Amino acid sequence: MRIGLNLNVAKIIKIPSVFVYDTKVVGVSKDNADGSSRQEIIRQEVEEDDKLKLLAEPDNPYDKNAVKVLSKNDNQIGYLNKEMAETILPAIKNETEIHVTAKWVNGEKMLGVGLRIELVS
Structure with a gap:
């Protein structure tokens, strides 16, 4: 009896798909509901290449799809x-x-923040 090696076996490797979006943060000139200054927060807490977070805000009175940065x-x-x-x-x-x-943080009178958002599936 001959035992053969099956060379037609496929190996499946899952490689994640990544969707990349470049955008900028809006509303940076406004103050937060607690009175804190977004400009001060950017000045003190945000540098280029920092990891930031997104948070859905379904109770936003202006837009039920609002997403905070x-x-x-x-x-x-x-x-x-x-x-x-x-x-x-x-x-x-x-x-x-x-x-x-945070891809960039810049501005003279008003600081702005550019974002890179990567969705991994």
């Missing part, structure tokens, strides 16, 4: 714009792995 210390620095929030919100609800990085 938080510093590494969980302080709000602004929001995603309406279109980006609608794109990202399903990933937040589905607990998709999301990496958010």
